Amino acid sequence: MASEPVNVNAFQELARQVLPKMYYDFYTGGAEDQFTLKENVEAFRRITLRPRVLVDVSRIDMSTTVLGYKISAPIMIAPTSMHQLAHPEGEVATARAAAASDTIMILSYGSTCTVEEVASSCNAVRFFQLYIYKRRDISAQIVQRAEKNGYKAVVLTVDVPRPGKREADIKNKMVSPQLKNFEGLISTALDSDEGSSFEAFIRASFDDSLCWEDVIGWLKSITTLPIIIKGILTHEDARKAVEVGVAGIVVSNHGARQLDYTPATISVLEEVVYAVGGKVPVLFDGGIRRGTDVFKALALGAQAVLVGRPVIYGLAANGEDGVRKVIKMLKDEFELTMALSGCPSLKDITRSHVRTESDRLPSML
Numbered sequence: 350m351a352s353e354p355v356n357v358n359a360f361q362e363l364a365r366q367v368l369p370k371m372y373y374d375f376y377t378g379g380a381e382d383q384f385t386l387k388e389n390v391e392a393f394r395r396i397t398l399r400p401r402v403l404v405d406v407s408r409i410d411m412s413t414t415v416l417g418y419k420i421s422a423p424i425m426i427a428p429t430s431m432h433q434l435a436h437p438e439g440e441v442a443t444a445r446a447a448a449a450s451d452t453i454m455i456l457s458y459g460s461t462c463t464v465e466e467v468a469s470s471c472n473a474v475r476f477f478q479l480y481i482y483k484r485r486d487i488s489a490q491i492v493q494r495a496e497k498n499g500y501k502a503v504v505l506t507v508d509v510p511r512p513g514k515r516e517a518d519i520k521n522k523m524v525s526p527q528l529k530n531f532e533g534l535i536s537t538a539l540d541s542d543e544g545s546s547f548e549a550f551i552r553a554s555f556d557d558s559l560c561w562e563d564v565i566g567w568l569k570s571i572t573t574l575p576i577i578i579k580g581i582l583t584h585e586d587a588r589k590a591v592e593v594g595v596a597g598i599v600v601s602n603h604g605a606r607q608l609d610y611t612p613a614t615i616s617v618l619e620e621v622v623y624a625v626g627g628k629v630p631v632l633f634d635g636g637i638r639r640g641t642d643v644f645k646a647l648a649l650g651a652q653a654v655l656v657g658r659p660v661i662y663g664l665a666a667n668g669e670d671g672v673r674k675v676i677k678m679l680k681d682e683f684e685l686t687m688a689l690s691g692c693p694s695l696k697d698i699t700r701s702h703v704r705t706e707s708d709r710l711p712s713m714l
């Protein structure tokens with residue numbers, strides 16, 4: 350019998366053992382040379398910690414709020430598509446794990462369970478992630494279904510005007526299943542003789558003409574939910590996002606699945622935080638695999654982090670229980686990091702608790 354996983358990376362191997370290669374590659378892969386995929390993880394290793402000692406850490410409080418919703422730790426579930434390809438219970442199992450872990454789940458626009466099924470499965474606080482089809486009426490309809498079913502925010506992902514070139518999916522001829530949310534509205538199960546039919550579907554259906562002037566205004570005209578924008582990597586775009594009135598920003602390169610050779614997200618977090626200047630919360634994702642990674646992201650200004658692939662690996666390995674374990678491991682490691690760094694609460698985690706590459710540069714000159 351395989352030994353019990355002792356860290357979240359171990360779940361990746363468990364997922365590899367149970368998943369068909371096409372699906373495992375889909376979940377794991379990044380775009381093109383996968384430079385950014387490696388960097389998202391590696392860049393965390395180049396940041397070191399500056400702990401303080403002789404601080405009372407007998408009680409650690411990891412709790413925080415996101416848009417006013419209290420969560421037990423600053424670790425949320427990122428939107429990732431098609432959970433039923435990993436486990437038959439799909440997003441329902443993930444949502445139940447989020448509820449049990451007292452955290453927020455962001456349901457993907459590309460979910461395999463419907464908005465309603467997930468909403469009625471448990472009492473997790475849920476946000477709804479949105480892409481916008483050329484057929485805007487379909488996207489508007491699903492936002493309204495999410496609002497009606499108690500989702501608390503819309504997370505608009507802005508880094509997919511076109512699908513990135515994911516070479517494993519092309520080789521495997523990744524299939525695009527019919528998504529139940531869109532049954533009778535749009536066929537998501539495109540037949541493509543060549544390459545990834547999933548990529549072909551996105552290319553055919555997503556609106557690649559969206560722009561700042563148009564999209565947020567349109568979204569505000571169809572929903573009263575707060576809007577979080579996901580996929581910001583520069584201070585220029587962070588300022589624009591604040592100007593157009595978003596309620597939050599997610600620093601993200603889409604788990605390195607879109608534009609290869611973008612920097613690791615952790616290396617641009619501070620730039621965005623500085624530009625936003627505290628006007629709205631900044632969330633972060635990309636490469637979170639350890640509690641120390643969560644700590645580093647918070648020290649560099651994130652309000653909370655989102656976790657993508659490790660949640661899918663936990664789901665594939667053991668359904669709801671696997672996802673619970675992944676979140677618990679990250680929480681336990683984060684709690685330990687806070688204790689060993691002399692930070693009993695999140696407000697005690699400061700910029701001076703980490704040393705980045707750019708901090709080291711001046712001393713090298």
Ligand SMILES: Cc1cc2nc3c(=O)[nH]c(=O)nc-3n(C[C@H](O)[C@H](O)[C@H](O)COP(=O)(O)O)c2cc1C
Binds near residue numbers: 429430457459604636
């Ligand atoms: C298999 C997979 C599917 C994804 N699907 C979506 C999606 O539907 N919508 C979205 O905004 N981001 C999606 N993402 C990106 C994640 O929300 C997140 O940005 C990324 O996974 C974070 O990096 P990590 O996997 O290293 O934690 C997906 C990522 C993966 C790996």
Ligand SMILES: CCCCCCC(=O)C(=O)O
Binds near residue numbers: 430458459509528606
């Ligand atoms: C309507 C299907 C969209 C799924 C998009 C999935 C995604 O973002 C990914 O990175 O894969």
